[in-house]
Amino acid sequence: MLLYHGTTATILNNILQEGIKPRGDRPSLWPDLPSRPDCAYMTDGYGFYFAVAVQEYDKKVVFEIDTDRLNQRLLLPDEDFVVQLAMNVLGSQRWAEFTTDAKKDFGREIKENLEKYVVTYGELDGEKAPGLLMNDDGSPRQFDEAEMATVIEETGMSSWEASVKVVATCAYKGTIPPSAITRYCVFDQQKRILLAALSYNRAPGLSPDCLQRNEHARNLTKWFFGDRKKLPRYIPSNLISSLNNPELAAYLRNPNWVKESAWRMGVDVVSVATR
Secondary structure, three states: OEEEEEEEHHHHHHHHHHOEOOOOOOOOOOOOOOOOOOEEEEEOOOHHHHHHHOOOOOEEEEEEEEHHHOOHHHEEEOHHHHHHHHHHHHOHHHHHOOOHHHHHHHHHHHHHOHHHOOEEEEEEOOEEEEEEOEOOOOOEOOOOHHHHHHHHHHHOOOHHHHHHHHHOEEEEEOOEOHHHEEEEEEEEOOOOHHHHHHHOOOOOOOOOOHHHHHHHHHHHHHHHOOOOOOOOOOOOHHHHHOOOOHHHHHHHHOOOHHHHHHOOOOEEEEEOOOO
């Protein structure tokens, strides 16, 4: 599977030499939902969203990663996805009974033991739906390594793959090695304002409108890497209304999609030699 990681282009050469490292002691971009400090994160569609979210620099880079070149035992589901599934199983009424500290402890327990939970994606009432294997008392069940292997064999999908399928993100415990990087795309958001607007959509999630948003993000990634000719036509109206530049807002309401799709200025894709 090909997944993506977005960041600022200022660290492009460091990543090509040393790999994509977990944030470690650096502060999270999302302090209310901080990532695990020992994990690097990947997505099948939101690489450019996460790159644009780093607002200090104009040039962004998104790396394409071949998961077959990674240690499969270190691939994990996104912890926010697992927490949300556990909350869904508990139900809104029971979750409302939790104190603020209890909710924090609940999320912390899952995040710190992410390797031990099993996320599934399969038939539920005749439809495909994500799930989390639970104990009889309603708490998330923890599995040892042997049990985990059996469950994956029976379901045909690992937890990290289910995470990508539903919320388009997953985690990798440790540094993603340079040898797993197949291509990277650098783009200058100041030269391509429309691309920045398309990239700065909303973050992935579990709400009903996320499925369409995930597909837009995946198609945008394909365009950036030259695997698709047409840009996806989706710019959030709330983003346009928040702009202080009336001329720019007017263009984003009705851009020249044909011209923008054919125009590759400010976008460079580079293949990385296999090591």
